Amino acid sequence: MEFHVHVPTMLVLSIVMSLTFAGSIGWVARPGVRDGLLPLSLGFACHAVGYVLLGLRGMIPDLFSVLLANMLVTGACSLLLLAVAQFLQERLASAWLWGPALAVVLLLSAYLDDINTRVILGGSVLVVVFAALLWRLARAHRRISGRGRYLLLTGVLITLVLLIARVVLFATGAAVLEQVLDYAPSQVMLYVTAFVSQILLGTGFLLMAKESAEAQARHQAMLDSLTGCWNRARIEALVKYEMARLKRYGTPLSLLLLDMDHFKLINDQHGHLLGDSVLKAFVARVQGVIRETDLLGRWGGEEFVVLLPSSGFVAMTQMAERIRAQVEALPMVGDVRVTVSLGCASCQSTDSWETWLGRADVALYRAKAAGRNRAECEMPLTRPGPGLSVAESLGExxxxxxxxxxxxxxxxxxxxxxxxxxxxxxxxxxxxxxxxxxxxxxxxxxxxxxxxxxxxxxxxxxxxxxxxxxxxxxxxxxxxxxxxxxxxxxxxxxxxxxxxxxxxxxxxxxxxxxxxxxxxxxx
Ligand SMILES: Nc1nc2c(ncn2[C@@H]2O[C@H](COP(=O)(O)OP(=O)(O)OP(=O)(O)O)[C@@H](O)[C@H]2O)c(=O)[nH]1
CATH class of the missing domain: 1.20.120.50 (Hemerythrin-like)
Incomplete structure (x- = not known):
């Protein structure tokens, strides 16, 4: 039995699938959210309409079945590029959006009678768009979490390889075409690959968006909703991790407890809303002082924690003093000034989180009792345990x-x-x-x-x-x-x-x- 792929049927299937993707992605996309879903949905819609016009070749004027059809298919690929850029929170120069479609119209209009040259020219423009897509995805690969990116990358790669092969085959004369819906190996290859890559691109992107939303939700659950720094649960998890590192490798680890002074007065005098703004500004100020590897969390109310990995006693005291001075140096919001008291303690290998925090708390209490706006440090009260020398625990x-x-x-x-x-x-x-x-x-x-x-x-x-x-x-x-x-x-x-x-x-x-x-x- 001779096996024949019916090209018009493939075209119809491709159109149906693009319309299904356009509708379903458009339905879940939220207006105003720049996650790439809207341009993706629009891209599938353009693709479907472009293929409908291609399928009507001979029945409608060439202006529509050649120029407009190719313009829409190329535009669909540019919209995919825009979707990826939006998803990655990157900018896309508008030339990338309109340029390829316009180039295709200009190039193809000069060869309305020569379908093979049109395949080469149209294909070359798409190669450029897909190469740009591949480059963006590869560059941002590490920033994207989950497995959807692999599906998307595979779809992009397959399409790129197909397009390059097609351009080469037609340019060398190894493939020729009489009609766009001809049964020819090159056309079958085109529609089958387009079919597969459509599935990969659509599902890959959706999966990527879903995984990214989940990762973001997980991240949000670790943050303090008012100030954006780590919340208490996250800080406790980080403390466990860092304490395990200290016990395993002996790397020093220090803690600062920060408590804003007379914060109740700020609320009483300026209102709770301004109090909230002061808390946010305070977090931003402290973030500006600490190192990228230091961890700032809200312990509750106007009390914060800074965890200083790889910092011993001396580094800890210097950091505490820098924070204190920076908080005092400039007004927080408008002309509202605040000061902060700090209690500091370096972790000993024999410490539990409770004993370590307890020593920082005692130091904080001393700082408050001594008049506020000062940093007090608690010395280790017992000799360090095995695996950590005094000099190590006291740092540098x-x-x-x-x-x-x-x-x-x-x-x-x-x-x-x-x-x-x-x-x-x-x-x-x-x-x-x-x-x-x-x-x-x-x-x-x-x-x-x-x-x-x-x-x-x-x-x-x-x-x-x-x-x-x-x-x-x-x-x-x-x-x-x-x-x-x-x-x-x-x-x-x-x-x-x-x-x-x-x-x-x-x-x-x-x-x-x-x-x-x-x-x-x-x-
Ligand atoms: N605006 C605002 N205020 C908060 C928030 N959380 C806690 N507070 C306020 O922070 C104030 C803490 O007051 P106190 O514990 O008496 O401490 P304080 O006035 O800072 O005095 P000292 O710590 O002794 O210097 C209370 O008035 C709380 O209502 C918050 O999220 N937003």
């Missing part, structure tokens, strides 16, 4: 040029204090004798340094010199009380660490001393 207690004050004498002494603080870190509790000696050396160096600093600041006319000297007195008093406690055997290693690293190095050298750097011309 190493000297950096950004700590330079602008005065070489002060900087030399700061460096020396750094080295001594680090030596204390590395000592073990058992080494009682060396610990006592190291603590005495540290306090002696600290006192000598404070005297130098007071002299330099007085000579430089630093306006806050008296206040800074008063802070030195408090530190010196506390240092002596600690040494006495140590002599009585009443000082724990953790208390000593807290003083050396937290009170002296972080709170004083990093935060207080940084205030006079600008005066001395430093970093």
């Amino acid at each position: 207690l190493v000297w950096r040029d950004e700590y330079l004050s602008g005065n070489p004498e002060i900087d030399d002494e700061h460096r020396t204090l750094f080295v001594s603080a680090r030596r204390l870190f590395d000592l073990q509790q058992e080494e009682e004798g060396s610990l006592t000696a190291a603590a005495r050396v540290f306090v002696a160096e600290l006192e000598a340094h404070m005297a130098t600093e007071e002299r330099v600041l007085a000579n430089a006319g630093y306006p806050e010199c008296a206040a800074h000297t008063a802070l030195h007195r408090q530190l010196a008093e506390r240092a002596h009380r600690l040494l006495e406690a140590q002599a009585r055997g009443q000082l724990t290693f953790d208390e000593l660490l807290h003083f050396v690293v937290y009170e002296v190095t972080v709170q004083h050298l990093f935060i207080e001393d940084a205030k006079f750097h600008a005066h001395l011309g430093g970093a």
Whole structure:
């Protein structure tokens, strides 16, 4: 039995399928939503009408069955390109929309009597459109989630290969055509492939749109609806993940708890709506300060959390201070200013989320109690567990040029204090004798340094010199009380660490001393 593909029947099937796709996609597309479904539906409709006109060749004037038909089929492909661009939230130059269809009309009108040249010219224009489609999809491949993209890509590839083969066959004379509805292998190949790729393009795009909507819904469910930052559930999931990484690899991990100061007053004075705008502006401000890898979430009300992966104690305190300063620096909305209090804690390998959060909370409470608009950090209260050294858990207690004050004498002494603080870190509790000696050396160096600093600041006319000297007195008093406690055997290693690293190095050298750097011309 001889097998014959009836070309007019194939054409009719293609038309019916395009109309079905046009109708069903148009029905689910929502006006005003730029997800590509409307141009896709319109593209299928153009394709169907174009094929109807092609099928009427000989019965209607060539103007319609050749020029308008090819223009509509080419326009359908450009609409597919627009649909993909819309889906990817990209711009498409209008030349891509009208250019190919106009080019086809101009080129074909010169060859109304030569169907083979028309196939080559019309096919070449479509090759360009499908190549552009392939390029856009391939470029954005990683941005698209799900499997629909593979169906769509396959449809585009099949069509492109068919079009190129067709142009080559006709250009080399290997294929010739008498009539558009002739039974010829090239025409059968065209309609069969068009049929398959129509299914792939239509279903692929729909699937892609569905998967993307689902991915977006999943993403939305992780966001705080007012401010757009992560919500509490998402932050807790991220915390679990980051804590597992810390336990596995020992990478430091820190946490900032942010609580806006006197936020109730803002609501009371300016209304809830403005309060909401302030919350949004606050999130935008903090997002602008933190690194891309840091994670900001809303813990509830006017309380937020910043998770700082790969950040130890020092990086954490610096970040807290930067956030505090940036929030205070400019009004949030209109002329409404706010300040923020921060509680910070670095995670220890022995921590649970509750103990870690608890320490940040205690620090936040201290910041509020100490007058607000400040960052307080909680030192680790126990020695770190296996797999994480103290230095690791405290991050980067190493000297950096950004700590330079602008005065070489002060900087030399700061460096020396750094080295001594680090030596204390590395000592073990058992080494009682060396610990006592190291603590005495540290306090002696600290006192000598404070005297130098007071002299330099007085000579430089630093306006806050008296206040800074008063802070030195408090530190010196506390240092002596600690040494006495140590002599009585009443000082724990953790208390000593807290003083050396937290009170002296972080709170004083990093935060207080940084205030006079600008005066001395430093970093
Ligand atoms: N506008 C607005 N206000 C909120 C939202 N969530 C919580 N608040 C308000 O935030 C205020 C929090 O007040 P408090 O817990 O007393 O804290 P505070 O006034 O910031 O004072 P301190 O934290 O002690 O500095 C309350 O008035 C809440 O109504 C919100 O989504 N929008």
